[in-house]
């Protein structure tokens with residue numbers, strides 16, 4: 001079953017000179033899949049993610065999440081749909097500095113009228129799973145980038161959404177923390193079949209997914225599957241990136257030694 005289905009999706013940014021950032025993109029993400037989106041700077045990755053995240057409306061085409069088109073919902077229904085169906089992990093973590101780690105993670109549940117005991121239990125479980133119990137009472141400015149992203153992942157997962165949307169989740173992390181974060185996303189995908197769509201410039205991060213979809217100039221360019229040889233998949237990602245053009249800075253496409 002497809003958790004996400006995108007059909008003929010186009011986006012034209014209006015302005016003095018209208019700009020077509022996405023041109024009739026089709027994409028299906030099956031339940032339990034982990035898919036990365038890559039492409040040169042300006043190719044339309046964030047535009048695509050924003051349409052799926054319902055942060056912006058498509059000019060044409062359809063987004064179906066679990067069979068429902070969120071762009072047809074009223075403002076109130078959309079807020080609830082987003083809260084229930086989607087989990088977000090951003091490059092800059094988007095945590096609330098006035099709250100503790102535990103309170104940040106619990107936040108999505110407080111909007112759902114759950115009992116405090118149940119909320120605490122669920123929060124405790126996910127903190128334990130992500131190894132962040134020791135920092136539960138800290139404020140977000142007292143923890144590291146890697147810890148912050150683990151808190152953000154806990155917050156994204158706690159209400160068990162249908163789809164996790166990750167926008168450059170390792171973009172602000174050193175390679176060790178980035179590796180930890182990718183291991184966690186991979187683990188939740190593996191063990192709980194959490195369907196994940198991630199935008200990244202980083203070939204190493206992309207190599208943790210099962211499929212990479214490349215876009216260029218708003219068009220579908222190519223897609224490759226991991227299979228059972230992750231190292232080979234990584235090299236294949238680098239090859240497509242080299243073919244696509246773009247700078248090393250854009251792709252952080254350093255070959256592993």
Ligand SMILES: Nc1ncnc2c1ncn2[C@@H]1O[C@H](COP(=O)(O)OP(=O)(O)OP(=O)(O)O)[C@@H](O)[C@H]1O
Nearest residue numbers: 013015019021039040041042043044045046047048
């Ligand atoms: N609000 C907007 N108004 C007009 N043009 C926009 C707007 N947002 C994005 N664009 C343009 O649409 C194109 C695609 O942008 P988008 O941010 O989706 O690319 P991207 O692949 O995510 O790039 P990057 O990797 O640099 O983040 C770019 O040419 C960009 O300048």
